[in-house]
Amino acid sequence: xxxxxxxxxxxxxxxxxxxxxxxxxxxxxxxxxxxxxxxxxxxxxxxxxxxxxxxxxxxxxxxxxxxxxxxxxxxxxxxxxxxxxxxxxxxxxxxxxxxxxxxxxxxxxxxxxxxxxxxxxxxxxxxxxxxxxxxxxxxxxxxxxxxxxxxxxxxxxxxxxxxxxxxxxxxxxxxxxxxxxxxxxxxxxxxxxxxxxxxxxxxxxxxxxxxxxxxxxxxxxxxxxxxxxxxxxxxxxxxxxxxxxxxxxxxxxxxxxxxxxxxxxxxxxxxxxxxxxxxxxxxxxxxxxxxxxxxxxxxxxxxxxxxxxxxxxxxxxxxxxxxxxxxx
Amino acid sequence: xxxxxxxxxxxxxxxxxxxxxxxxxxxxxxxxxxxxxxxxxxxxxxxxxxxxxxxxxxxxxxxxxxxxxxxxxxxxxxxxxxxxxxxxxxxxxxxxxxxxxxxxxxxxxxxxxxxxxxxxxxxxxxxxxxxxxxxxx
Numbered sequence: 001x002x003x004x005x006x007x008x009x010x011x012x013x014x015x016x017x018x019x020x021x022x023x024x025x026x027x028x029x030x031x032x033x034x035x036x037x038x039x040x041x042x043x044x045x046x047x048x049x050x051x052x053x054x055x056x057x058x059x060x061x062x063x064x065x066x067x068x069x070x071x072x073x074x075x076x077x078x079x080x081x082x083x084x085x086x087x088x089x090x091x092x093x094x095x096x097x098x099x100x101x102x103x104x105x106x107x108x109x110x111x112x113x114x115x116x117x118x119x120x121x122x123x124x125x126x127x128x129x130x131x132x133x134x135x136x137x138x139x140x141x142x143x144x145x146x147x148x149x150x151x152x153x154x155x156x157x158x159x160x161x162x163x164x165x166x167x168x169x170x171x172x173x174x175x176x177x178x179x180x181x182x183x184x185x186x187x188x189x190x191x192x193x194x195x196x197x198x199x200x201x202x203x204x205x206x207x208x209x210x211x212x213x214x215x216x217x218x219x220x221x222x223x224x225x226x227x228x229x230x231x232x233x234x235x236x237x238x239x240x241x242x243x244x245x246x247x248x249x250x251x252x253x254x255x256x257x258x259x260x261x262x263x264x265x266x267x268x269x270x271x272x273x274x275x276x277x278x279x280x281x282x283x284x285x286x287x288x289x290x291x292x293x294x295x296x297x298x299x300x301x302x303x304x305x306x307x308x309x310x311x312x313x314x315x316x317x318x319x320x321x322x323x324x325x326x327x328x
Numbered sequence: 329x330x331x332x333x334x335x336x337x338x339x340x341x342x343x344x345x346x347x348x349x350x351x352x353x354x355x356x357x358x359x360x361x362x363x364x365x366x367x368x369x370x371x372x373x374x375x376x377x378x379x380x381x382x383x384x385x386x387x388x389x390x391x392x393x394x395x396x397x398x399x400x401x402x403x404x405x406x407x408x409x410x411x412x413x414x415x416x417x418x419x420x421x422x423x424x425x426x427x428x429x430x431x432x433x434x435x436x437x438x439x440x441x442x443x444x445x446x447x448x449x450x451x452x453x454x455x456x457x458x459x460x461x462x463x464x465x
Contacts, residue, residue, distance in 0.1 A: 107423065278375035281418055285411040294410045298417055305421035317379040321461035322423045 005184060006062045008040035008053075010082050012075040012156070013102055014068025016044050018093035021170035022065075028177045035184050040064075040082075054081055061086040063183060067170075069095040069102055069314065070154040073134075074147035083160040090195075091156040094169040094266045097194075098276070099314025101169070103153040104306055106313060106323035110149065152323045153314050163191040167249050167268025169311055175251040194249070198271050201245035201263045205254040207235045218289035222296045225262065236262045237287055242301065246283050247273060266311045275317045277308035333387035333453035335362040335446070338377065340370045342400045343435045344392030350439030358443035359450040362390065369393070370431075371404030375415040378429060385462040388428045388453045390445070395433045405433070427456060 009019060019041075022029065039061060040048050064086035070076050083089055094100045105113050118124060118131055134148035156162050166179060179195055182188060189195065202208050209216050216238065223230075223240040230236055236243040236257065243262035245254070252267055269276040281304075288294055301307050313319050339345040345366050351358065367373055370393025378389045391412060393405040412431045420426040430449055434442050 107421075273376075275376045275379050277418060277422075278379050278415065281375050281414045282411050285414045286407045288410055290406070291409060291413065294413050298414065303421050304414060304418040305423075308418055309422070316422070317376070317383045318424055318461060319422060321383075325460055326423060 004035060004037035006039045006060065007036045008038070008061045008064040008082065008086065009045070010040070010042065010064065010066045010078055011044050012066055012068035012079055012096065013071030013153070014093065014095045014100065016067070018065075018067035018096075018168075018170040019044055021093075021168075021173050021176055024173035025177050025180075028180075032177075032180050032184070036180075050078055050081070053078070053085060056085045058084050059087050063088045063090065065090045065092040066096050066156050067092045069099055070150065070156065070159050071102060072147040072149050076150065076154075076159060079156060079159055088163045088191075089156070089160065090164045090166060091162045092166050093171055094167060094268065094311040096156045097165045097167055097268055097315070098312040099153055099155055099309075100311055103313040104309070106153050106319065106326075107305055109327055110151070113149075151327065152320060154320070155314050158314070158320065164188065165194040165268065167194065167196065167266065168252055169266035172252045172255060174253070194268060194271065196249045196251055196268070196271075199250050200270055201248045201250035201252070201254050201257065201267065204250045204252075205235075205245055205257045207233060207257060209235050209238060216287075218293075219287050220289040220293055222288075222293055222300055224300050230260050232260055236260075242284055242297070242307075244280050244284075247276070247279050264310045269312065275315075276312035277305075277316055280308045331454055331458065332359065333361050333450060333458070334385070335388040335390055335449060335453065336381040336386040337362045337364045337390040337392060337446075338367050338370070338373045339364050339392045340394055340405075341366050341368055343394035343398060344370075344432070344442065346436030347392070347434040347438045347442040350436065351442045352439075354439045356440050356443035358446040361450045361453075362446050369399070369401050369404040370408040371399075371401065373408065375411060375418070378415070382424070382428070382459060382461070385459055387456075387459045387462075388430070388449055390430045390432065390449060392432050392434050392442075392445075395435055398435060424461075425456060427452060428459065 040053050042048050064082050066079055091097045114131055118126055134146055136144045138144055219240050221240045230239050230241055241262045244265040245263040247270055248263050248265045249267040249270055256263055265276060273279045309316055339348060348364055370391055373391050381389045393408050399405045416426045416429055419429060432445050
């Protein structure tokens with residue numbers, strides 16, 4: 001039998017949901033574990049430390065997965081170390097590839113973020129107004145440090161080279177299984193590609209009007225998800241619920257649609273799309289009947305940046321550059 | 329010397345591009361700030377093209393199409409209107425000045441109008457200054 005594939009997982013600025021998705025493979029993971037050796041999985045699963053990773057030889061890891069965006073100095077450091085140690089690096093999930101939900105913080109100043117997190121949020125009890133500081137001198141002699149928040153969010157490929165991209169928040173466990181299987185069989189696309197079926201969410205959605213022999217009609221009345229209960233068999237976009245299915249990779253098999261929720265694009269852009277938010281605007285706007293519907297939409301969904309760049313803010317053409325200017 | 333902005337103009341071949349042509353024939357004067365790209369229809373212009381122009385350092389982007397009712401493809405300009413309205417809001421909400429982006433309906437008979445729009449837009453951009461995300465500024 002060939003040597004086991006040395007595999008690493010690193011959680012950067014994410015929520016570990018993508019790692020839950022790997023664990024959710026359950027029996028498949030048990031089978032896969034016969035062919036792979038997990039040499040590093042921190043800080044969540046395995047009992048290895050960052051210093052163990054630093055001591056490994058360069059290029060000694062066959063494939064490394066990073067989930068989460070680069071949000072603080074710790075993420076930045078560990079991902080650079082992991083890159084040096086790995087032959088193949090996979091940006092795993094929406095945060096690592098596109099920025100994810102956390103990247104929407106780039107639409108606010110650091111001050112606003114800290115105030116919200118350490119003062120204003122309703123579960124916070126902070127009467128002295130203590131704010132975290134990267135360095136602290138305890139008892140006048142112990143220098144304590146914590147990682148510092150970077151000025152802006154970054155995707156993994158904005159910091160180091162990335163071989164493959166996997167979308168999803170998190171990637172669907174079934175799809176993760178397919179990825180691991182094709183990885184072990186050596187059937188991967190050329191480096192720099194997304195690992196995806198390349199099909200849209202609509203392609204796998206049972207509500208797709210084309211599938212049901214219906215005509216797609218312009219949308220006149222715009223609804224938010226809180227407006228009534230959508231009909232479970234009709235296309236959400238047709239019912240006026242704004243859905244990003246047409247431009248999103250459908251490796252999730254339309255799981256949100258199956259539970260009556262419109263797609264928000266976590267699967268990542270379909271091949272050929274350079275800026276997810278802008279293409280989404282194009283698709284959504286052209287599905288509307290007239291300018292009156294557009295006005296209604298803008299009125300109901302007020303913040304367009306958080307709507308269209310829900311998962312793809314940092315990867316947007318201008319966003320990172322604009323975000324770099326905000327504190328100045 | 330005062331700052332001369334770089335404007336990327338996407339012009340529909342049936343109306344705005346013909347209008348720009350007419351502006352030349354009429355010897356209408358307008359600043360040398362605009363670089364026109366001929367497109368089959370203003371509906372061909374993806375918001376992504378506009379973002380790309382800004383990302384590459386354009387100070388302003390103008391999309392020119394036919395007046396409503398004049399579209400060679402019947403509804404192309406209506407689609408443009410719907411898209412660009414949302415797109416302008418997306419720019420604003422993303423923290424990028426939407427005044428750098430303009431959508432104008434200029435017909436093939438409106439040569440002077442074309443010159444007027446370019447002059448007006450150039451002046452506005454001069455007041456706004458260079459694109460803040462342009463590299464090397």
